[in-house]
Amino acid sequence: MFLVAAIALFIAMVLVLIRLYAGPTLYDRVLASNSFGTHTVLFIGVLGFLNGRPDFLDIALLYALINFVGTIAILKFFRYRAIGDMHQRNGAKK
Numbered sequence: 001m002f003l004v005a006a007i008a009l010f011i012a013m014v015l016v017l018i019r020l021y022a023g024p025t026l027y028d029r030v031l032a033s034n035s036f037g038t039h040t041v042l043f044i045g046v047l048g049f050l051n052g053r054p055d056f057l058d059i060a061l062l063y064a065l066i067n068f069v070g071t072i073a074i075l076k077f078f079r080y081r082a083i084g085d086m087h088q089r090n091g092a093k094k
Contacts, residue, residue, distance in 0.1 A: 005046050006046045009039055009043045009046060010043065013036060013039045013040070016032050016039060017036065019032040019035075020032035020033055020036065026078060030071065030075060030078075034067065037063070037064070037067030037070075037071070038064075038067065040063060040067075041060045041061075041064045041067065042060075044056055045057055045060045048060070
């Protein structure tokens, strides 16, 4: 049963990659990359269960946190064209 879930997740990941490269707008591509990260987290969890390695869940949780922070950073960069503090970049003092 879990092998079928792993195969379905892999097929979904391939479809999301197609959307990532064919997405018409930037936000479609960011959403596809976030969805790919979520599918990867699920895939790592299922593989950990299939191999009898529950410590894969720790890796999956860490990857989920990195995926979330990375998505927020990408969206902030494309909105403000900067990752850091805007005041420091413009030379203004606090």
